[in-house]
Amino acid sequence: MNILGVLLFAFGIAVSIALHEFGHLLTAKAFGMKVTRYFIGFGPKLFSFRKGETEYGLKAIPAGGFCEITGMTALEDVHPDDRKRAFYNHKVWKRVVVLSAGSITHFILGFFILLFLAMSLGLPNNKDLPVLAEITPCVQNHTVGLEAPCAPGAPAPAKDAGLQAGDQVTSIAGKPITTWSEMLRITRDLSGPTEFKVLRDGKEIALTVNVPKVTREVTDGKGGREVKEVGAIGVTWQQNFEYSPLAAVPASIAFTGDMFVNTWKGLMRFPERIPAVVKAIGGGERDLDTPISVVGASRLGGDAAERGLWAFFILMLAGLNFFVGVFNLLPLLPLDGGHIAVNLYERVRDWIRKLRGKPAGAPVNYMRLLPLTYVVIFIGGAITLLTVTADIVNPIRLQ
Numbered sequence: 001m002n003i004l005g006v007l008l009f010a011f012g013i014a015v016s017i018a019l020h021e022f023g024h025l026l027t028a029k030a031f032g033m034k035v036t037r038y039f040i041g042f043g044p045k046l047f048s049f050r051k052g053e054t055e056y057g058l059k060a061i062p063a064g065g066f067c068e069i070t071g072m073t074a075l076e077d078v079h080p081d082d083r084k085r086a087f088y089n090h091k092v093w094k095r096v097v098v099l100s101a102g103s104i105t106h107f108i109l110g111f112f113i114l115l116f117l118a119m120s121l122g123l124p125n126n127k128d129l130p131v132l133a134e135i136t137p138c139v140q141n142h143t144v145g146l147e148a149p150c151a152p153g154a155p156a157p158a159k160d161a162g163l164q165a166g167d168q169v170t171s172i173a174g175k176p177i178t179t180w181s182e183m184l185r186i187t188r189d190l191s192g193p194t195e196f197k198v199l200r201d202g203k204e205i206a207l208t209v210n211v212p213k214v215t216r217e218v219t220d221g222k223g224g225r226e227v228k229e230v231g232a233i234g235v236t237w238q239q240n241f242e243y244s245p246l247a248a249v250p251a252s253i254a255f256t257g258d259m260f261v262n263t264w265k266g267l268m269r270f271p272e273r274i275p276a277v278v279k280a281i282g283g284g285e286r287d288l289d290t291p292i293s294v295v296g297a298s299r300l301g302g303d304a305a306e307r308g309l310w311a312f313f314i315l316m317l318a319g320l321n322f323f324v325g326v327f328n329l330l331p332l333l334p335l336d337g338g339h340i341a342v343n344l345y346e347r348v349r350d351w352i353r354k355l356r357g358k359p360a361g362a363p364v365n366y367m368r369l370l371p372l373t374y375v376v377i378f379i380g381g382a383i384t385l386l387t388v389t390a391d392i393v394n395p396i397r398l399q
Contacts, residue, residue, distance in 0.1 A: 004305065005301055005304065005313070006298045006299060006301060008301065008305065009297065009301025009313065009316070010062075010294075010301075012317045012320075013297070013298070013317075013320065014062050016106065016109060016317075016320065016321055017040065017062075017065050018040050018065060020065070020102040020324070021066060021102065022038075022067075022105065023101035023102045023105030024069070024099075024101050024102050025038050025054075025067045026101065027098045027101040028067070028087070031098065032085055032090075033071075033086070033090060033098065034071075034082050034085040034086070035054050035067060035068065035069050035070075036053065036054060036055065036069075036070060037054065037057075037066070037067070037068040038054055038055070038057075038066075038067050039055075039056070039066055040057075040058050040062070040065040041060060041061050041062045042060075042061045042063060042064055043059050043061040044059065044060045045059055046058045069087045070082050070085060070086050070087065071083070071085075071086025071087045072087050072339075073088060073363065073364075074088045074363035075363070075365070075366055075367070076088075092344070095343050096344065099336045099340045100336065100340060102328060103325040103326070103337075104325070105325075106321040106322065106325030107322065107325050109321050110318045110321035110322045111253070111256050113317055113318040113321065114256060114259075114315075114318050115248055115249065116314070117315065118242070118243045118252050118255070119243060119244075119245055121240065121310060121311040122241050122242035122243070123240065123241050123243070124239065124311065124315065125237070125239055125241060127179070127258070128179040128181055129179065129180065130168060130169040130177050130180045130182070130183040130237075131166065131167070131168045131169075131180075132158075132167045132169070132236070132237070133165060133235075133236045133239070134165055135158045135159050135163055135164065135235055136156075136158070136159075136234040136235065137150050137159060138150035138151075138154035138155060138156045138159075138234060139154065139156070139157065139232045139233065140154050140214065141216075142214075142216050142227065143215065155210070155212040155234075157210050157212060157232075158209060158233045158235045159234065160210070161207045161210070162207050163196070163209070164200065166200070167198035167200050167205075168198060168199040168200075169183050170197045170198060170204060171196075171197040172194060172195070172196055172197075173195055174195065180237045187211065187230075187231050187233060188232075189230075190211040191212075191213055191231055193208050193209070193210050193211075194208070195207070195208055196209050196233075209233050212231070213229045214230065214232050215227055215228070215229055215230075216228070216229075216230050218230060240311065256322075259318065259319060259322050260322060263319070263323050267323075267326060267327065273289060273291055274291070274386065277290050277291060277387060278386065280390045280394045281390050281393060281394065283394070284394075286390065286395070286396055291387050292387055292390075292391055292396060293388040293390075293391050295387075295388050295391045295392065296388075296390070296395055297320060299397075300316060300398065301313055301316055301317075303398040304316070304398065307398065332376050333376060334373055334377065338373075338376075342364050342369075346361070346363065
């Protein structure tokens with residue numbers, strides 16, 4: 001494992017945390033709220049300095065941070081001179097902006113990470129689109145070796161049919177194709193002249209490919225491998241898409257949307273994956289789909305760096321930012337989303353009371369919400385302990 005890669009990934013996480021808290025700081029100050037402290041980390045203070053009314057500093061445990069805003073709840077004892085600038089005395093929409101600023105910062109950071117990736121190493125083909133990367137000069141049996149020079153008379157079906165790199169296969173023998181995996185499965189059962197339709201420069205083109213049968217080592221559907229005759233046409237899959245600076249913007253926006261959807265789906269499946277983490281701690285095989293901690297993510301980052309998989313490394317950083325941003329907006333205390341929910345509840349409640357000719361209600365008593373907050377903290381702490389333990393004794397590793 002690449003220790004430098006681990007440290008680099010951990011540094012990326014620390015920067016994300018710092019920017020999350022900076023999002024709260026920046027918006028709070030912009031609205032005239034009083035921010036007394038901005039610290040990265042927890043535990044003993046390593047150093048700090050004061051600029052204006054705010055103390056900035058670093059603490060010994062780099063596992064979070066905080067931005068202390070005066071008057072986060074109406075229950076807080078605030079000096080009379082600071083009451084006008086207290087958080088709870090600002091309009092609800094301003095409070096919601098400040099509370100959501102941390103997550104929004106993660107989303108912005110994640111987008112720019114993807115934008116950098118799009119313009120440098122390329123965005124991964126995460127939808128498994130059947131786009132052709134290369135047209136090989138021929139197809140051969142596995143006994144010859146796929147990288148070996150073409151034997152005399154070896155068929156070159158894709159090349160002869162006129163397929164080109166960049167073509168996206170849309171149908172085979174009249175059957176619509178949407179993924180590379182689907183294309184492989186169908187092609188393996190083919191033999192002889194077959195119509196392939198491809199999308200090229202925005203136009204659909206029909207080509208006839210004479211599909212030969214070759215011997216290949218394939219999966220047997222039971223976790224093993226077997227040698228059998230299959231159809232092959234001599235093409236490779238486009239794993240990454242590289243973009244010009246101009247084209248990278250819309251591509252990154254679309255990819256960001258995909259990551260939001262995948263992040264939300266992952267969060268919804270989170271509880272059902274916890275038993276697999278417990279099983280992994282007991283020595284069972286670690287499922288690649290199980291939740292991981294910051295420790296596990298950093299180890300994966302180290303593995304990626306060691307193998308030179310920098311696109312995967314960068315994509316992990318982007319994914320982590322989207323996950324933290326979405327997770328932090330869940331309507332649960334002590335998360336920012338929980339505070340947002342409380343503020344929105346007060347706003348809706350007071351609006352209804354106004355319609356009924358009643359005065360605004362009293363601020364929500366956070367003391368009554370403490371039991372629920374403690375439950376969330378306990379569950380979150382238990383899950384963190386489980387995932388960290390699993391990432392130490394049975395970590396997910398790159399294959």
